[in-house]
């Protein structure tokens with residue numbers, strides 16, 4: 001690595017200084033013994049406290065779509081911090097919130113033309129659910145309160161998202177605090193039928209009919225909305241079968257149920273377009289968003305909705321608050337400045353086009369891993385990819401590392417690659433600026449790491 005880029009870890013940062021941080025989603029006792037400490041970043045690379053340059057195969061947490069520390073985005077944030085650090089958006093406003101809203105809705109498909117700002121994907125999901133409930137009340141159908149989600153979904157960590165997410169391990173500790181009035185449809189992942197699919201699997205559209213059964217079970221008069229990730233990301237890149245999302249839309253239309261796409265991962269170029277809705281040509285009623293909205297630079301969430309939904313709230317006296325919801329930092333000036341600059345960067349530098357161009361290269365490189373030891377599936381779409389690992393029967397996690405965990409660990413320490421693993425899946429989502437040679441490096445190193453575990 002070039003020494004000019006080498007970040008200087010703060011003086012005195014020693015392992016026993018790591019105690020106070022109660023870490024998110026991390027086995028922190030083992031982490032604190034041997035921390036993977038990232039101290040700088042640029043473009044496709046992270047820099048670690050031990051002076052290494054690491055290829056970022058996961059865009060941080062699926063969010064740094066424009067690549068790290070993009071000068072234009074950094075400059076926009078710096079400039080805004082010196083002009084207006086904070087202004088409330090409750091009964092006041094600042095211009096950038098409106099500019100960001102107009103700029104972002106311009107990228108949305110169909111008549112999705114309004115956006116509500118929050119600070120995270122989790123909050124964008126909570127907001128979508130509250131909009132759905134409020135919408136039906138405004139429409140004179142207050143019984144429509146049931147929310148339908150899907151197994152193997154991740155919708156964040158608030159009580160709402162934890163409830164909706166179909167991940168048993170994430171829910172069981174909090175079972176007593178779950179949101180009522182939720183049901184789930186079956187997930188679409190099926191290795192027997194669809195292993196090694198490139199892009200959308202051919203089999204499985206009929207699984208969408210489960211939605212019809214669940215709506216009938218509860219009676220459409222009681223059902224407000226269904227929420228799905230168009231491609232489930234955090235549970236291992238589960239790509240929707242051909243025709244599946246279209247069928248969900250048809251069923252929602254038939255029964256008068258709102259369709260929410262959780263696009264916290266799939267938005268902003270991850271699938272080569274601004275939204276998965278555009279990529280799959282299926283128009284939902286709401287889209288939840290975060291992460292790539294400003295390339296992960298400042299916390300920001302956004303819930304987009306169709307015109308009819310916004311309009312339904314605009315009734316009653318003009319001095320009544322139409323939607324009793326909002327966060328102190330909704331539409332924060334720094335987040336808005338970052339979002340506007342990020343959208344400009346995406347356009348000026350053709351990043352979505354690069355994602356389209358690289359999709360086939362990514363697919364071919366990833367699928368070349370088929371046949372490596374322990375690999376039981378490879379799947380991909382856009383710049384998302386997953387390699388599923390047979391966990392075997394001899395390891396005993398959490399007392400020992402699982403195979404996928406060890407591969408992830410070796411990638412970091414021995415191959416200078418940052419990626420994600422979730423369950424038995426190595427999941428990857430490089431920044432949209434990735435090139436052919438970097439894709440080759442990621443997949444070669446992944447193959448080596450996989451081949452070196454027992």
Ligand SMILES: Cc1ncc(COP(=O)(O)O)c(C=O)c1O
Pocket residue numbers: 119120121122123125154155156157229233234262263264265290291
């Ligand atoms: C589809 C989806 N929804 C919601 C979230 C939650 O986002 P956040 O972690 O910003 O709250 C995530 C995070 O990975 C996600 O992938």
